[in-house]
Amino acid sequence: MTRFAVIGLDHRHVYDLTAGLLEAGMTCAGYWPDTTDKRVLQGFCKRFPDLAAVLDRRRLIEDPAVDVIVTAAVPRNRAPLAIEAMRHGKDVLTDKPGVTGVAQLDAVVQAVAETGRIFSICFSERFQVPAVEAALELVRNGAIGAVVQTVNLAPHRLNPAIRPAWFFEPDAFGGILCDIGSHQIDQFLVFTGSEDTHVASSTVASVGPLPCAGFHNFGEIVLRSERAMGYVRVDWFTPDGLPGWGDGRLIVVGTEGSIEVRKYLDLDGRAGSDHLFLTDRQGVRHLGCADRPITFFRNFAADVAARGESAMAQEHVFAVCRLALEAQARAKRLVLPGGRPLP
Template sequence: MRFAAIGLDHRHIFHMVGRLIEAGATCVGFDPATSDERVLAGFRERFPALAPCDREALLDDPTIDLIACAAIPRDRAAIAIRSMEAGKDVMLDKPGVTDFGQLAAVEAAVARTGRIFSICFSERFVVPATIVAGKLIADGAIGRVIQTVGLGPHRLNRAIRPGWFFDTATYGGILTDIASHQIDQFLHFTGSTEAQIVTSAVGHFGADDWPGFEDFGEILLRGDRAGGYIRCDWFTADGLPTWGDGRLTLLGTEGTIELRKYVDIAGRPGTDHVFLVDRSGTRHIDASREPLTYFRDLVADVGARSETAMRQSHVFTVCRLALEAQAQAVRLATRPERSAA
């Protein structure tokens, strides 16, 4: 499978390209256009053998099967549609779309072209712990999953963020963006194919220089099989040795699984900690060596025209729920009300 990278605006393009190469695909080039020269520099450092190429030349190359894209979020849907119309499958960074019009246009393009529209939900696909958790659930370790609690804290790193990062119209809002990870995991681990947003909220509690920037968000949702709570934020403190203490708790009828994906604070070193509680006791599982499957499955899907990496309907459901949560969200007060004197 041959692919190219278009949209070097977010650092997620590093693992998107790197993991595809590890899965056996060949990267034939990249479009060097970027809104952040630091991302381009980092890309060149990681992939010195790859050659820059004009975007249209990449899209017009009939030997290229797939486009990997981490462009400015607002621009991703248009790049995906152009790529699909050129006969290519696409793998986007999240969020794949930032409004309902884009979602409708992408769905129409998939129906029209028959191409694959995939989103690399890295908090599941690049985390070995989620694969181990999926195997435990499939084996019946905790019975039927009836609720998920997904936490997605992030470090802001304001000094390295481009201007578009703080513009809600450009990145789509915190629930459209970050919470799409947790919505994806809720649907996947509960086996739900549909869900409703019960309530959602966003807020800005940080520095006053970007008052419109959403640095906190939460969602309560209920599917056809289970319920879920999601919280995401930009308040990871500098003292944490990684970008965020991402956690997922899976409540089953016969036990629980907790994933501490990136760090076990003040505990075991490394990443991908899985904690299992069942009728026999408690257990810690080091999942860090579990092989990732999404990228190799996507490479296979491109050739076989299958949906083993992720169902197309699942992708669209995640996008729709994230957009609905964002559209329905109440705005939380940024400062506590003062009582009357």
């Protein structure tokens, strides 16, 4: 029986990571209750009342019976924790971003090479959105021909009152492109099958009133590869009136058709999430994908047992991290007034 331990209860994504591994048949050996946000710990205890708190962090790291360390720690702490875990024989599953700097990425790459352990990041906007996985299957089956471009729109709700202090410290979370943008870079790479991708341009902006000085609430990335182009927009402008935390969309343009995924809601009024619209020579079809099973966690569990890469290739993880860090580091920085709308 594969066993995992949870260290890093600092972001609510830890709920999905834990639930996913439990549903995949893994056993939780316990969790370290230290946190920067007591509300996350309270939510974790409410969701998983049968899991045991372990006050000694080192006990979980050094336990030879623990196979995997799961973390949603403060982002700047994830890579050091992952390296420590891998050097104690553990595989690692982390929330995004897995790294917040080039030096961290280099150290993780070295640790993976030296230990043979798995360093995986759950890019939830793909792995936990059934409609995105359905779209990827259609693309790989040739439904829209060769992919020309992907467009990812990823608005988020800020909810500043419930965010911990580190959320507003760029050194702590890596910046808006390193953080949210990593999801969209992951999707560009898999949908286009690109091997040689670079950041053509990137921008971050501070628009209007801010929760703190220097906070970037808008970002964009233009990607180019040997076979396709991509555009990414990320922001913290989801209005409170939207029934969900963001109207995330993925558009895939092919030589023989296009796909649009409305990940979390449909503004046209269809209920639920995971709406896929396929347009090709036969017309326009709507596919509801909410009932499609999520396979990432079972694949990850299988990879831990068999030392495989069915969930995600290790080099893909590193490629996403490199591009996200490059986009963040090279981004043009803008300050825009925002405030009152134009007459």
